[in-house]
Amino acid sequence: MVSTRLVTKTESEEPMLRLAVLIDADNAQAAVIEGLLAEIARFGEATVKRIYGDFTAPTSASWKNVLQRYAIKPVQQFAYSKGKNATDSTLIIDAMDLLYTRKFDGFCLITSDSDFTGLAMRLREEGLTVLGFGEKKTPEAFRNACHKFVFTEVLRVHPTAEPVTSIQTTDKESKPAAPIPTSDSSEPKLAFPKKFVLSALEQSIDDTGWANLGTFGSYLTKLQPDFDSRLYGYKKLSDLVKSKSDLFVVEERQAPGSDKKILFVRGK
Numbered sequence: 001m002v003s004t005r006l007v008t009k010t011e012s013e014e015p016m017l018r019l020a021v022l023i024d025a026d027n028a029q030a031a032v033i034e035g036l037l038a039e040i041a042r043f044g045e046a047t048v049k050r051i052y053g054d055f056t057a058p059t060s061a062s063w064k065n066v067l068q069r070y071a072i073k074p075v076q077q078f079a080y081s082k083g084k085n086a087t088d089s090t091l092i093i094d095a096m097d098l099l100y101t102r103k104f105d106g107f108c109l110i111t112s113d114s115d116f117t118g119l120a121m122r123l124r125e126e127g128l129t130v131l132g133f134g135e136k137k138t139p140e141a142f143r144n145a146c147h148k149f150v151f152t153e154v155l156r157v158h159p160t161a162e163p164v165t166s167i168q169t170t171d172k173e174s175k176p177a178a179p180i181p182t183s184d185s186s187e188p189k190l191a192f193p194k195k196f197v198l199s200a201l202e203q204s205i206d207d208t209g210w211a212n213l214g215t216f217g218s219y220l221t222k223l224q225p226d227f228d229s230r231l232y233g234y235k236k237l238s239d240l241v242k243s244k245s246d247l248f249v250v251e252e253r254q255a256p257g258s259d260k261k262i263l264f265v266r267g268k
Contacts, residue, residue, distance in 0.1 A: 025053025
């Protein structure tokens with residue numbers, strides 16, 4: 001079951017979870033570290049940050065340049081024999097040690113390796129939130145073993161981007177947020193899963209036929225942990241539903257006893 005704290009954190013500002021961040025240097029890219037840590041901060045506080053790999057190898061040179069800057073503790077693991085991944089074993093042992101301290105609300109596993117599927121499932125059995133981060137090549141088994149899985153391609157920092165005004169219409173009235181560039185321009189955009197999203201919305205609505213955006217987002221994640229509005233060009237789920245005016249009707253309501261607004265959505 002998805003943690004209610006995780007769902008609440010998705011579009012709020014206050015960190016709510018104490019997280020252990022464990023990075024598999026053999027299956028993660030140093031180029032995404034800035035965006036990765038910013039994404040983790042949306043869910044909670046990274047109280048432990050460790051990275052595992054053989055940092056004497058030339059392939060780990062890119063990681064050595066960022067470890068001190070982002071206060072990530074390297075755990076050196078030599079390859080004892082060719083073809084055997086000792087890094088995986090060390091990360092899993094450390095994860096279990098951290099688990100039994102009972103100091104953490106969740107774990108962030110940064111890897112594209114399906115070998116960590118069992119670890120993710122074990123952490124979930126203990127009632128902890130499991131956040132996965134990896135490339136699009138990550139096997140489905142590991143993605144689905146996490147409460148939430150984020151593709152690291154959407155976290156890459158792009159040096160240049162077209163101004164939003166260049167893709168807006170000339171309509172003077174207020175318009176929904178335009179899609180933002182979230183991946184390399186040469187990479188094809190994913191087809192929007194219309195049927196899946198509308199089905200999830202149908203399961204999220206209340207007796208009045210409306211769904212709280214947070215409830216809707218929670219159900220999407222329960223059904224498909226790797227669902228991410230950024231894969232379809234939108235920074236947040238709220239931007240996506242506002243832009244899909246052919247599919248959704250949105251309404252802002254005053255939160256009881258607060259000056260904040262809550263977004264509700266229903267299908268057309």
